[in-house]
Amino acid sequence: MNARKADKTDKAWRSVCPIARTLELVGDKWSLLLIRDMRFGKRTYGELLDSPEGIPTNILADRLKRLEEAGLAVRSEYQDRPVRYAYTLTEKGQDLGNVLLALKRWGEANIPGSRALRQPAAPSRRKVSVSGTK
Amino acid sequence: MNARKADKTDKAWRSVCPIARTLELVGDKWSLLLIRDMRFGKRTYGELLDSPEGIPTNILADRLKRLEEAGLAVRSEYQDRPVRYAYTLTEKGQDLGNVLLALKRWGEANIPGSRALRQPAAPSRRKVSVSGTK
């Protein structure tokens, strides 16, 4: 059963610290990786599923829901005939790019073997994204 | 009787992406908060236990162990008579300040109600500061 208590009245944050609050939103095992992928141009459920880290399908569905609820991403039908959906970052979501950048820099500097290939691309519309770093 | 069971020395990272690798290290629910606290000058087990988020004792012990193993923090006896330990960040750990800063800024800008409270009571006057909030 779905035990989510995402009720509006549920305001029991761990604290008022902006770091803690931000982590409550995206501080799980997958959210930031999804945001990374979206910044790289991945847009559909299938594309997002495809990353090398191998996110489970149920988690992907759940995270997308949460990101949407948090206003970090939006889901839209981008095609009608076979109905297909695209997830894209809102400005708020895009702004997490700074967090990603900091994480990436730290990793490159401190984790031997980790290797970034490219910088996250700006929201380019039609282009199949480069696989930056995955 | 299971084939393909990896042992503890298994180094199968999720991917080679520096973001993913960094998150494997500190991307859990507590690590970054501990690093935040250490940057604020908290040093002992008891002090770290005291943050408003309320980390459980077993998790704290475990995270400190992990941070040490990862080379982000060190444990040292800072007193002998009643033997007492202090945890402090290594340079590597300190460098995560940029990640914290990015998280903090995002939170302040995007999460109404989150609020940094004061400047770090840092043991040294350093340049990058993660201003306080807890």
Next chain:
DNA sequence: ATAATGACTTGCAATATGCAAGCGACTCTC
């Protein structure tokens, strides 16, 4: 009609987290 695809759900494991106690080494009273 059958197969395929995209976007998910559902049902359980397997892990990770959370809570309350307890434990050992001291030390500090009395």
Next chain:
DNA sequence: GAGAGTCGCTTGCATATTGCAAGTCATTAT
């Protein structure tokens, strides 16, 4: 020198979150 207190943990379970495999549903393609 017998408690009582403090610090730094550990241990034993609950509960929650994740992970894996499979199944569903609406369409579409063959």
